[in-house]
Amino acid sequence: xxxxxxxxxxxxxxxxxxxxxxxxxxxxxxxxxxxxxxxxxxxxxxxxxxxxxxxxxxxxxxxxxxxxxxxxxxxxxxxxxxxxxxxxxxxxxxxxxxxxxxxxxxxx
Numbered sequence: 001x002x003x004x005x006x007x008x009x010x011x012x013x014x015x016x017x018x019x020x021x022x023x024x025x026x027x028x029x030x031x032x033x034x035x036x037x038x039x040x041x042x043x044x045x046x047x048x049x050x051x052x053x054x055x056x057x058x059x060x061x062x063x064x065x066x067x068x069x070x071x072x073x074x075x076x077x078x079x080x081x082x083x084x085x086x087x088x089x090x091x092x093x094x095x096x097x098x099x100x101x102x103x104x105x106x107x108x
Contacts, residue, residue, distance in 0.1 A: 007074035013060050014067055019047060024078040025100055030070045031080060032088045032098060037064050044097030062098070 007023035021029065036043055046059040062068065083104045092098035 007072065009070065009072040009074075012067075012069040012071070013062075017058065017060060019049065019058065021100065023072050023074050024103075026070055026072065027078040027080065028084050028088055028103075029098070029100065031085055032092055033062060033068065035089070036092060037062070037068075040064055043092050045092075046097055046099050059097070 008020050009023045009026040010018050010020050011026060011029070012018045033045075042061065042063040044059055045062050046057060048055050048057050050056050081103055084101075087101050087104055088098060091101060
């Protein structure tokens, strides 16, 4: 489910579930996840995998006691877009929970 670019990192949840994201998307998800976990907040995280004809959806419960690892393909830290963080945080705080969202378009 790479979102953009060539560098594909992984998020591993509880040593049992691994999903691949573009490094840039993964970096933004990590900022949101770490912020919520630092505050001791629990929340759901849902993503889709596969081509449109074979989409599968996975949803996990993120809690401070569950091991979570972010592994990046590249060594460069992607530039963080605060508008994207804000959009992802709003999703994480909603009843639907965190989900990968496209980067917001630049304001004109």
